[in-house]
Amino acid sequence: MLFRRRKIPTRVERLRVAVWPRHSWVRSTRYYGKRVLRLTATPHAIAIGFAAGAFASFTPLIGFHFLLSFALAYVVRGNLIAAALGTSVGNPLTFPLIWASTFKLGGWILRGKAPAPGHVEIHEQFQARLLTKSVDMLLPMLKPMLVGAIPLGLIVGTVSYFIVFKSVEVYQRRRRHSLARKRGLLSDDMNGDIGE
Structure with a gap:
C-alpha cells in the first residue's frame, strides 16, 4: 500500500488520538470543516445531514450515534457522510456539557424543576446495585437525558443547519467561479496556440 504507515498504531494509541488529537483541536476542527465543505451534494443535503448528526450526538445513546444519524439523514434525505x-x-x-445540560433540562421538563445534584444518592445506588448489575440504576438518569436531548438537539441541529448551509453554498459558488475562470484561461491559451 502506498500511503500506509510503517508502524501500525496500537489500540491504545488509536484511543488516545481519538480522545486527544496529535496536533491540536483547532487543526482537527478545521480538517472536519473542510471535509464537510468538499462533499459533492447540494448545500441543503449536506446541511440537513450534518444537522441530523449534531442532533444524534445529543442523545445519551453512546455507540449508536452513527446509526441514529444515518437513520435521521435517510429520513430527511440528507447526506450520510455529512x-x-x-x-x-x-x-x-x-x-x-451535553450530558449535564440534557439531564438538567430533562429533569426540569419531567418534574417542573431542575433535579438536585444527588451525588451521594447516585453513589449509594451504584454501590447497592454493583453486585446485581441491574439496568434499573441507569433509567433514572437516562430518562431525563433522553427527554432533554430532544429540544437541545433540535436547537443545535437548526443552528448548525444554517451555518453549514451558508458555508457550503459560499464554498461551492467560489469553487464554480474559480473553475470557470480556469477553463476560460485554458480555452484562451488553447485558442492562441491553435491560431499560430
Missing part, C-alpha cells in the same frame, strides 16, 4: 461528520459535535470535550 451526518457522520455531524456526530463530531459530540466529542470528549463537549460530552460532559
Whole structure:
C-alpha cells in the first residue's frame, strides 16, 4: 500500500488520538470543516445531514450515534457522510456539557424543576446495585437525558443547519467561479496556440 504507515498504531494509541488529537483541536476542527465543505451534494443535503448528526450526538445513546444519524439523514434525505461528520459535535470535550445540560433540562421538563445534584444518592445506588448489575440504576438518569436531548438537539441541529448551509453554498459558488475562470484561461491559451 502506498500511503500506509510503517508502524501500525496500537489500540491504545488509536484511543488516545481519538480522545486527544496529535496536533491540536483547532487543526482537527478545521480538517472536519473542510471535509464537510468538499462533499459533492447540494448545500441543503449536506446541511440537513450534518444537522441530523449534531442532533444524534445529543442523545445519551453512546455507540449508536452513527446509526441514529444515518437513520435521521435517510429520513430527511440528507447526506450520510455529512451526518457522520455531524456526530463530531459530540466529542470528549463537549460530552460532559451535553450530558449535564440534557439531564438538567430533562429533569426540569419531567418534574417542573431542575433535579438536585444527588451525588451521594447516585453513589449509594451504584454501590447497592454493583453486585446485581441491574439496568434499573441507569433509567433514572437516562430518562431525563433522553427527554432533554430532544429540544437541545433540535436547537443545535437548526443552528448548525444554517451555518453549514451558508458555508457550503459560499464554498461551492467560489469553487464554480474559480473553475470557470480556469477553463476560460485554458480555452484562451488553447485558442492562441491553435491560431499560430
